[in-house]
Amino acid sequence: MTDLAIDVHGLTKRFGDRVAVDNVAIRMPKGQVWGFLGPNGSGKTTTIRMLCGLLKPDAGQGTCLGYDLIADSRQIKRQVGYMTQKFSFWEDLSIRENLEFVARLYELRNIKQVVDQTLETLGLSSRQKQLAGTLSGGWKQRLALAACTLHNPAMLLLDEPTAGVDPQARRDFWDQIHRLAAEGLTVLVSTHYMDEAERCDEIVYIAYGQLMTQGPVSRIIDESGLHTWVAEGPGVRALADRLRGRDGAEHVAYFGSALHVSDSDAAKLDALIASEGGAGTQWRRERPSLEDVFIHLMGQAEDKS
């Protein structure tokens, strides 16, 4: 047995003549939590669907949990828990009925016990008869996570599980993910949140269907070759418009009230800051944030496509 949970290469998917996923390779060891990032429409959902056998790749091959992606998709489905981007449990079934249905499809034993236990852990025992459709976003997300871990999967594929969920629920959710990971579960989770990305062992970043970079957060930042200056103070707003599009300022972006100005060419960037660094602003050189790097990568991908 391999110790890679996901080992795929050349993964490609077309819809008509549009390439949604283009020649993507991922090698992910077991027992880790990886973040899957990229702008909307970059092919995250499509990739995840190919990994769990819901879409047939047009090209490429590989294994999931040691099973062949194409030939053994039933085995993969048995051992993977997939949480869809859009809530996809049965809204006209109650919470309990949903869990029981899932448990039956996976042929679990002691269904009543398993479901009772799950409801207990979720804190939903008292509302088990409520229809799933009437739950709020945060509870739907918890129900979905509970349902897709019901069969003790070896790997979780979570597609933007925290989109539209309040900050506290988001934290709770991630605590739960790390608990599961500590028990040996492998997790691939797509997200748009940088704080979530930073809690991952490694990041896979994809744009326009192409894998742009992959690795631990610090390495991705180091390898980006990006340099960043941060400006703060009342003069920042006027500054932003002046700097945008200038040579030496590849991108200019607000982070809260601070302005990040980044470029790959340190000398040009320094020169620009020196000449434009007007009054009422304090400048300091900083290590680029993950988001700076992603903006930079997105720009690169745009140039390529």
Next chain:
Amino acid sequence: MIAPLKRILAILAKEFIQMRRDRMTFGMMIMVPIIQLTLFGFAINSDPRHLPTAVYLEETSPTVRSIVAAMRQSTYFDIKQQVFDPAEADRLLQNGEVAFVVEVPSGFTRGLLRGDRPQLLLSADASDPSAASGAVGQMNEIVRRALNESLGRGWSSLQGQPPLVDVVVHRRYNPEGITQYNIVPGLLGVILTMTMIMITSMAMTRERERGTLENLLAMPARPWEVMVGKITPYVGVGLIQTGIVLLASTFVFGVPFLGSPWLLLACVGLFIIANLAVGFTFSTIARTQMQAMQMTFFFFLPSILLSGFMFPFRGMPDWAQWIGSVFPLTHFLRAVRGIMLKGADATAVWHNIWPLLIFITVASFIALKRYRVTLD
């Protein structure tokens, strides 16, 4: 005044755009009237001709032959075969292979010449009264004309007198020509077609529309498991519907039930499966519940018009009969009418059963072929 108008126009434009985008709905809106016009305009004829007829002749004088020839010439009767045994004639009528049997007793010609007004027996399959009525109504006139030609002037002097031959009509299986006898068993097929196809096609499409299909497919259920699991409850629904129609048919409409209930149940079972297979196939094609509904009607419309439910099957031109033979309802109607009204047994309805079996095989094959375990 102008502001509401502007908003109405905005909504109008949006509806038009959406209508145009939904290709299937658009296609249906164009196709349905075309199909209706074709069917009502060309296919349906409530004065059926060329009805298959068997003759049982105990004597074959030139006069008798001229009567048979006149029947053929009238275009109402299509003389298919001559039988030599009354039991064989009965069997043909019961199977529905012929719509009429003409029986000429021995001594017919002699009686005719003696002026005894001999009987000529016309047995009609009246289980569908409207299919038989036109031809039956013409029979006296056909016989009169045949005798005129065959016997010559001398006999024509007798014109105006009571007819020389007593044409006795036996309306078999429905002597009083009660239309309910025909329609109520037919309704069983129509109701099952409608609900079975609609419910199954929507049940699957609903999963797709709501996004739950993705979840279902991500779990380890095989296509045939999903299909059987989704369809079985509706077989139960279909059986309940059957029970209701049969109870009403017997106790409210007084329709006779001559054959075996078990045979009927077997036919109902096959028919339900055939329709569920169609519904499942539709559900693999339709993207939305709306489209599933439209496809159901698309199938339902020709089913009721071309199956012999609303109009006599044999009144339709050949091409329409060909198309009609594709629909399971056509064969089911014949089987149900045969069993209930004619007391047909398994051998008699077999030629209505095997087309259903073929239909089920083909439709299930297409359904399973089209059903995807993936979202592609």
